[in-house]
Amino acid sequence: MLALAAGGGAAAAPAQSWEPPAGARWQYQLESSDKSLKSTGGIDVNICQPPAGGGRCVRPQVFDIDLYEDGQVSGNDHTVNTAAVNAIHRRGGHAVCYLSAGTAENFRPDYDKYVQFDRTHGHSLIGKPFSGRFPNEYWLNLNNNRGQRDFILRQLAARTRKCANAGFDAVEFDNVETYAQPTRVTGWHVSAHTQLIFNTALAKMAHANGLSVGLKNDLGQVPRLEPEFDFAVNEQCFQYHECTNNPSPGYKAFLRDSKPVFQVEYRIPPSSFCSDANRLGISSIKKAKNFSLNAKPLTPCR
Helix, strand or coil: CHHHHHHCCCCCCCCCCCCCCCCCCEEEECCCCCHHHHHHCCCCCCCCECCCCCCCCECCCEEEEECECCHHHHCCCCCECHHHHHHHHHCCCEEEEEEECCEEECCCCCHHHHHHHHHHCCCCCEEEECCCCCCCEEEECCCCCCCHHHHHHHHHHHHHHHHHHCCCCEEEEECCCHHHCCHHHHCCCCCHHHHHHHHHHHHHHHHHCCCEEEEECCHHHHHHHHHHCCEEEEECCCCCCCCCCCCCCCCHHHHHCCCCEEEEECCCCHHHCHHHHHHHCCEEEECCCCCCCCCCCCEECC
16 A cells, blocks of 8 residues: 555656766755746756855755745746746756655645545644744644555655656655654654655655655664665754764765765854865755745855
8 A cells, every 4th residue: 555655656667767966066945036037936046156165156056946936936836846947957957846745834735635634534634833933834644543644645646746747856855754753742653663654655756756856854764764765955964963973873874875965054154064064075055044945045065
């Protein structure tokens, strides 16, 4: 049943997925209010910023963007951002499709389906708000005692097909470490084993659609999940000393297998993490302190 849900009705023989190169520069832009960039879906595909150590500006090769255009640019919540994908490809770059897997966001076009399932299945799906900073998304119950996980995977399969149909090269599924959060935060008890089942299904889903797939955070399960994923995306591992401290394995498995680690910091200055990132071979950038993800600010470490 899990394999069927993960496949999501994708074509039987998908195209070979893109293999992102280790050390590639990246940009993380999920937001835009700049209507002058309408022709590129609100994404600044020409961005060029000096690295933290100074010198000439450098351009990202990989753009991690939302499946949908920002509503401030498109005027709605459902315009798939093919314009940005095409513009990124014309620049010679690659596009990663951002999807939240472990939360339900109330501004998404399929949110009503989550609400309907929750109402008809004893309020067993939608949990507590993700955080004070992001109160418009809610933790999801990954258990399957009422078919919750199967339902979530069906919804994500439909979104992943949209990523593939829009020409994205890869997908990153966000919020895939519910098990690491206390029940008082999420509203659910999710075991590490359940999380592994869910995350593995996501990787298979991406590959079935011809997309490479990134593991977002979930450092605790990297040794088990790295073989299933093509790259990693991390937030704030240098701030919390998760990429440098022993005995944590950090992202050694990804780096050992020449898989890129795309990493972002928000609250600490480049001077406090770029030397470590460059030494380890991690593609790190600095974005805004308030966690907004517009085109700028962007400071690449190298």
